[in-house]
Amino acid sequence: xxxxxxxxxxxxxxxxxxxxxxxxxxxxxxxxxxxxxxxxxxxxxxxxxxxxxxxxxxxxxxxxxxxxxxxxxxxxxxxxxxxxxxxxxxxxxxxxxxxxxxxxxxxxxxxxxxxxxxxxxxxxxxxxxxxxxxxxxxxxxxxxxxxxxxxxxxxxxxxxxxxxxxxxxxxxxxxxxxxxxxxxxxxxxxxxxxxxxxxxxxxxxxxxxxxxxxxxxxxxxxxxxxxxxxxxxxxxxxxxxxxxxxxxxxxxxxxxxxxxxxxxxxxxxxxxxxxxxxxxxxxxxxxxxxxxxxxxxxxxxxxxxxxxxxxxxxxxxxxxxxxxxxxxxxxxxxxxxxxxxxxxxxxxxxxxxxxxxxxxxxxxxxxxxxxxxxxxxxxxxxxxxxxxxxxxxxxxxxxxxx
Amino acid sequence: xxxxxxxxxxxxxxxxxxxxxxxxxxxxxxxxxxxxxxxxxxxxxxxxxxxxxxxxxxxxxxxxxxxxxxxxxxxxxxxxxxxxxxxxxxxxxxxxxxxxxxxxxxxxxxxxxxxxxxxxxxxxxxxxxxxxxxxxxxxxxxxxxxxxxxxxxxxxxxxxxxxxxxxxxxxxxxxxxxxxxxxxxxxxxxxxxxxxxxxxxxxxxxxxxxxxxxxxxxxxxxxxxxxxxxxxxxxxxxxxxxxxxxxxxxxxxxxxxxxxxxxxxxxxxxxxxxxxxxxxxxxxxxxxxxxxxxxxxxxxxxxxxxxxxxxxxxxxxxxxxxxxxxxxxxxxxxxxxxxxxxxxxxxxxxxxxxxxxxxxxxxxxxxxxxxxxxxxxxxxxxxxxxxxxxxxxxxxxxxxxx
Numbered sequence: 001x002x003x004x005x006x007x008x009x010x011x012x013x014x015x016x017x018x019x020x021x022x023x024x025x026x027x028x029x030x031x032x033x034x035x036x037x038x039x040x041x042x043x044x045x046x047x048x049x050x051x052x053x054x055x056x057x058x059x060x061x062x063x064x065x066x067x068x069x070x071x072x073x074x075x076x077x078x079x080x081x082x083x084x085x086x087x088x089x090x091x092x093x094x095x096x097x098x099x100x101x102x103x104x105x106x107x108x109x110x111x112x113x114x115x116x117x118x119x120x121x122x123x124x125x126x127x128x129x130x131x132x133x134x135x136x137x138x139x140x141x142x143x144x145x146x147x148x149x150x151x152x153x154x155x156x157x158x159x160x161x162x163x164x165x166x167x168x169x170x171x172x173x174x175x176x177x178x179x180x181x182x183x184x185x186x187x188x189x190x191x192x193x194x195x196x197x198x199x200x201x202x203x204x205x206x207x208x209x210x211x212x213x214x215x216x217x218x219x220x221x222x223x224x225x226x227x228x229x230x231x232x233x234x235x236x237x238x239x240x241x242x243x244x245x246x247x248x249x250x251x252x253x254x255x256x257x258x259x260x261x262x263x264x265x266x267x268x269x270x271x272x273x274x275x276x277x278x279x280x281x282x283x284x285x286x287x288x289x290x291x292x293x294x295x296x297x298x299x300x301x302x303x304x305x306x307x308x309x310x311x312x313x314x315x316x317x318x319x320x321x322x323x324x325x326x327x328x329x330x331x332x333x334x335x336x337x338x339x340x341x342x343x344x345x346x347x348x349x350x351x352x353x354x355x356x357x358x359x360x361x362x363x364x365x366x367x368x369x370x371x372x373x374x375x376x377x378x379x380x381x382x383x384x385x386x387x388x389x390x391x392x393x394x395x396x397x398x399x400x401x402x
Numbered sequence: 403x404x405x406x407x408x409x410x411x412x413x414x415x416x417x418x419x420x421x422x423x424x425x426x427x428x429x430x431x432x433x434x435x436x437x438x439x440x441x442x443x444x445x446x447x448x449x450x451x452x453x454x455x456x457x458x459x460x461x462x463x464x465x466x467x468x469x470x471x472x473x474x475x476x477x478x479x480x481x482x483x484x485x486x487x488x489x490x491x492x493x494x495x496x497x498x499x500x501x502x503x504x505x506x507x508x509x510x511x512x513x514x515x516x517x518x519x520x521x522x523x524x525x526x527x528x529x530x531x532x533x534x535x536x537x538x539x540x541x542x543x544x545x546x547x548x549x550x551x552x553x554x555x556x557x558x559x560x561x562x563x564x565x566x567x568x569x570x571x572x573x574x575x576x577x578x579x580x581x582x583x584x585x586x587x588x589x590x591x592x593x594x595x596x597x598x599x600x601x602x603x604x605x606x607x608x609x610x611x612x613x614x615x616x617x618x619x620x621x622x623x624x625x626x627x628x629x630x631x632x633x634x635x636x637x638x639x640x641x642x643x644x645x646x647x648x649x650x651x652x653x654x655x656x657x658x659x660x661x662x663x664x665x666x667x668x669x670x671x672x673x674x675x676x677x678x679x680x681x682x683x684x685x686x687x688x689x690x691x692x693x694x695x696x697x698x699x700x701x702x703x704x705x706x707x708x709x710x711x712x713x714x715x716x717x718x719x720x721x722x723x724x725x726x727x728x729x730x731x732x733x734x735x736x737x738x739x740x741x742x743x744x745x746x747x748x749x750x751x752x753x754x755x756x757x758x759x760x761x762x763x764x765x766x767x768x769x770x771x772x773x774x775x776x777x778x779x780x781x782x783x784x785x786x787x788x789x790x791x792x793x794x795x796x797x798x799x800x801x802x803x804x
Contacts (some may be wrong), residue, residue: 007417008417009416009417009422010414010415010416010417010422010426011414011415011416012412012413012414012415013412013413013414013415014411014412014413015409015410015411015412016583020411020412024412042564042565042584042586043564043565043568044564044565044567044568044582044584045568045581045582046581046582046583046584083565083566083568083569084569084572085565085568085569085572086565103760105565123586124586126760126761126764162444162445162446163444163445163446163485163487163488163507164485165446166445166446166447166485166487167485167486167487170486170487179447179448180446180447180448181418181448182444182446182448184444184525184526244653244674246653248660249657249660250653250656250657250659250660250661250665250669250672251646251648251652251653251654251655251656251657251660251672251674252653252657252660253653254652254653254656254657254674255651255652255653255654255656255657257652258650258651258652258653258654258674258676258726258766259652259762259763259766261726261727261728261729261762263652263676264676264677267652267674267676268676268677268679268680269673269674269675269676269677269679269680269683269684270652270653270672270673270674270676271671271672271673271674271684272646272653272656272660272669272671272672272673272674273671274660274665274666274669274670274671274672275666275670275671275714277670277671277714278670278671278714281671281713281714282671282673282684282713311683311684312677312679312680312683324660324663325663326663327663327664358505358528359528360661360663361661362528364660364661
């Protein structure tokens, strides 16, 4: 919202209980200029937003004839009769202005109470997003003199904790009107730079440049919301192909890349090889290697990466093998021990890390991020092996030739 | 919370701005008995919860000596010096009672303001969860006379929209004190049955039994939060093994199962075969089949499932191939066309569905759920192919023998 000239003041989540809903509409409409309401417009008995708003405003619910016709046509196009339960979706508070919902059965609507415009949107994420972009933001621009001097810039960091980042940044003088926010969300920490006012706006670019050089290696993207997306863009920009061999992450890395349209350009295959039999059969890892060094070892990770790469002769392969927990750890290889390997046609880099035990999900998320970061750095012609302050590698290895 | 005798009244999310935080603490503490505060206890400049609470209560911040010693020891154990920025985590409002955080650097604390106990917890999900279970819930039980007549039962449904479910349920009389809630969250719709009061509690089991038989096929679990978890449990209970072949879902199905500890018991391998080359090389799909019928066809899905199953001779294999979009659709096979196959040692079931175009993520999520539901039904000795009201199959096929 900030880059649209609006600051979010508060978000309130209320259960499907009439009294609580009526109260929150009444209360918040005395504090805010605009309230974006999401959800509670569905066809079922627990969808109470329209009725609660009518009560808060002291007006009756009325049927919107146009929306009823629209809804009947909408179902007819899908070869279905309008279900009884959808009829209530045509009821809106008297005086409300209907807002079209091109993708769903619930109409949006807006009306004013106290100082606020309340703007009602359906809970279905795709419908909500479309309505915000196509109707809510234009409505804001038409109705309010929006603050053009608000701006938010984000730097995505990886490999260092919040306090380490804060200590590094502490030496950088922050210009007036600029504030910093930290949003840690495994596996990354997002640094948000807020600029408020003309002077802050003018100083923003130079300040971000200073931050960037202060943070150095820690910054992994300033254009994406994830390392996976950054790697996705780099692979497409560089026209390179990738194969994956995943043990403990079990398809999570593949899935993170396939989320983005166009991943078929570079992802030639992925192998989820949980068992030793699968590592041998799908990736050609020698049984001797598995027996001598174990499934979680630099030797096995290297063989997995090389085997995965060779299978369809891709430019790169990433391999991950580790102990995700909660069981399966040993004294030598406790839960959280993960070996990562990156192979290109000439070289294979491996590193062993010990992810501080939190949960199976965290170990898998961190493993994917480290592997992706190795490839990201290789694509930028940087050294793939780098020291992360909160997950130092216990072992690294670079092997040239085959 | 409900099954612990507590009803959540409201959740408020506030940005890292001092005025808004002070206001929300002051305001909500006049309304609620208990406020669980999460986040804002970190080491960085935008972590304001302790200071805001001190202002709201009109008391100074004081350093907690015991927590400082604890923190110094915590960092020393990790071979690190206490960073300057972590010192502020020892500051709590005067009069606050420290709540131990066994896993992190921020202490929890609680204190009373107006009618409410405010209970502060760190934002790190694992630390939050542990503190809620080990300290917050016992505190609630000791401090309040909790309502023992609150209960929540959930039925997980799949394959039918909210309005279809509501229309089916409309015929069932709901006993006094029982209310229903619907939580649609792609790919499933969760039906929540709330019971409040002794009479409702007594009527709950019989009412749920009626719901269960009314909903029939639509109910996929009453013990899990996802179809993947239900299938995970069934595979382990039945001692069966599974192989996966994923095209458009790209590892998402494997990753959903690997999320659960113990998945290595049954998941013998997964193959992410995006390209035709990968389908041929990894799964042995005949090039003739790919050329004659295309990558998204019942013939290819069947060959993928059989190839994946045969690779390590597992009991079952699931295969998914489809057009996830936003590009790649044709008139004959528009975006959202997905073919799913389930193979066991004797039989292969395939079905083609057309998922209403929403987003790439939705198409992939729905595809995984349909595939998992086929296997779930097979594990329960039910017919794997079933008609979903909102995603009818356009083509189904059952082939016996090899």
